């Protein structure tokens with residue numbers, strides 16, 4: 642095939658294939674493995690997530706059968722225990738073994754490149770604003786108070802669900818966590834990882850009778866700006882709107 646007629650996506654896929662005769666060489670630089678935990682040195686407030694309800698609820702099969710993308714939300718708030726449940730389902734630590742802290746959603750090489758931010762519009766008990774979820778401490782960190790709905794809607798190509806949602810998950814990737822092991826191929830795994838997280842959010846929301854719609858169409862740099870990431874070392878990759886169906 643004529644390489645000059647390929648787009649950058651075609652080229653990326655070709656260039657990042659594993660081939661028996663040309664596997665990447667060299668061991669891992671264990672001394673410089675990036676930490677899988679992002680910690681903010683400041684916080685306006687901390688909100689530990691609630692203990693979890695791991696029993697009862699709908700069966701997995703019923704949940705899968707009912708899952709649908711919901712884009713129209715009422716102005717009803719969601720509760721903090723519901724939000725806690727969604728966070729735990731997508732990013733909670735569920736096993737400590739072999740020197741790893743394994744999470745509810747799978748991750749290539751257990752490197753966990755995805756960070757979770759939340760634009761909270763209407764969640765009972767906590768102020769609206771921008772939050773980061775600190776996975777290790779199991780708590781939400783309030784980074785900025787205020788209603789981000791309109792800004793996020795604009796950044797999301799005007800999709801109104803991002804303004805109407807009770808809260809919006811914004812997932813970023815810390816690119817070096819994956820590149821440390823997988824080099825350029827790491828981007829493939831970043832998107833697979835966040836895809837798993839997105840599906841888990843859908844299923845958890847469905848199990849709680851909440852609506853959910855994931856969003857891949859957004860102006861990258863605008864979302865980066867809304868949540869305050871640099872768009873290079875940490876990049877916005879996917880969003881998930883949550884609320885009560887209208």
Ligand SMILES: Cc1cc2nc3c(=O)[nH]c(=O)nc-3n(C[C@H](O)[C@H](O)[C@H](O)COP(=O)(O)O)c2cc1C
Nearest residue numbers: 708709710711712800836839854855856857858859
């Ligand atoms: C990677 C990805 C990106 C998506 N981006 C958007 C989006 O930007 N806006 C939107 O309304 N729906 C978006 N969706 C939802 C799809 O449109 C939806 O999953 C599809 O229509 C199938 O419907 P269902 O989820 O109800 O089965 C996205 C879904 C995925 C998996």
